[in-house]
Structure formats: structure tokens, C-alpha cells
Amino acid sequence: AQKVTQTQTSISVVEKTTVTMDCVYETRDSSYFLFWYKQTASGEIVFLIRQDSYKKENATVGHYSLNFQKPKSSIGLIITATQIEDSAVYFCAMRPNMGYKLTFGTGTSLLVDP
Amino acid sequence: GALVYQYPRRTICKSGTSMRMECQAVGFQATSVAWYRQSPQKTFELIALSTVNSAIKYEQNFTQEKFPISHPNLSFSSMTVLNAYLEDRGLYLCGARDLRTSGNTLYFGEGSRLIVV
Numbered sequence: 001a002q003k004v005t006q007t008q009t010s011i012s013v014v015e016k017t018t019v020t021m022d023c024v025y026e027t028r029d030s031s032y033f034l035f036w037y038k039q040t041a042s043g044e045i046v047f048l049i050r051q052d053s054y055k056k057e058n059a060t061v062g063h064y065s066l067n068f069q070k071p072k073s074s075i076g077l078i079i080t081a082t083q084i085e086d087s088a089v090y091f092c093a094m095r096p097n098m099g100y101k102l103t104f105g106t107g108t109s110l111l112v113d114p
Numbered sequence: 115g116a117l118v119y120q121y122p123r124r125t126i127c128k129s130g131t132s133m134r135m136e137c138q139a140v141g142f143q144a145t146s147v148a149w150y151r152q153s154p155q156k157t158f159e160l161i162a163l164s165t166v167n168s169a170i171k172y173e174q175n176f177t178q179e180k181f182p183i184s185h186p187n188l189s190f191s192s193m194t195v196l197n198a199y200l201e202d203r204g205l206y207l208c209g210a211r212d213l214r215t216s217g218n219t220l221y222f223g224e225g226s227r228l229i230v231v
Contacts, residue, residue, distance in 0.1 A: 033219075035219065042123075043123075044222070044224040045209075045224075050219055089156070100146070
């Protein structure tokens, strides 16, 4: 069974700074996908970025990037130049390559202050 | 880009009544649709996975009798919560992906919030 752990319950940063959110996972699968989503105040779940376990390069999309440390089963999310609109709850999730179930972490609430 | 629309966004229903929610994929073909429930405590539970031309697979603690799902084509799915009670409240999320193009990312809609009174 997979398990995803986000130990940071909430983070508060000042606008335009960089923030890192932690996520560790447990799996017996050799191939898997790791995702970060954010949930807005309205409840909408927005896909942000994905890391395929077989890729060594850290994924980057816009001002989101990942710090993938496979030996540590860790997939941190880095948001650079944060904006007030980045305030949301961020969920880390994983899915085995041959499976269908997406397992979510418990979320990290990010507040970006002006 | 891939978009998933869900409606209604919010429903208040009396205990024992039912709520139907719909999920529409735009810009891609939803060969696989997963229905999740997010509890008031923010944890996610997978209810069922529906793949076109395959039987719907329900997770433990969820049944077709309680959560019937329809997935008639590659852009639409619906789920009903029958005889809703307090323990059924939460945010119901539809996630869709296109298996045929090796779509490994699940795209979610805005969710349908069920409030039971």
C-alpha cells in the first residue's frame, strides 16, 4: 500500500519569496508518478506539476519546481516568486505506474502575505 | 488544456434524500474517471474508478447500490449519492484522464459539495 506524508500543516511567507513544501512517500512499486495539486478556497483541485519516478531531472513548470530525491522517497515542491494568489492548500499525491489509485497527503496550507 | 467541469457545485439535501452530480471533460477524452470524496477533515477517499468499456470498480466501503455511477461516453460521467446521511457529507471530486494517450495525470473538476441536513 502507498502512503504519502506531508508534515507541514501550514506555512506563511511574504510575497515574492521562495517557499518549499515537503512530501515523503512510501511504495513498493519500482515505477510510479508523483503529483502536486493545489486546492483553492472554492474547493477546486488544480494540477500543478508531475514527476515520473524514472526521470532523474527535476520537473519544472512555470514558477513551480520539484526537488526529487528518490533514495529518500522525497518530492518537495518549490514555489519561487510567490504571489498572493498562491495562497491555497497544497496536496502531494502518488500513483503506481500499473495502478489506478491516487493516494494523497494531508495537505499543507500556504498563506502568502503582501 | 484539459478541463473538467462538475455540477452542481453545492447541494443541501435533507437526510434520506439523494443527490446527483455530473462531470464533464473538455479538451480531452475521459477514458477513465475516478470519483473521490474529500471529508470535512480534508482527507481523500477513492469511491470508484470507471473506465469506458470496463466494469466500474468500487473501493471497499463504497457500493454501487449507494453510489451508482454512469459513464456513457468519453466526455461525461455522473454519480448519485442515494439516501444521503450525515456521514456522506463532503466534497465529491471527479478526476479524469485519457488512458489512450498515456495520460498519467488526473485532472479534477471543482467538486460538488454535499451538505446533509
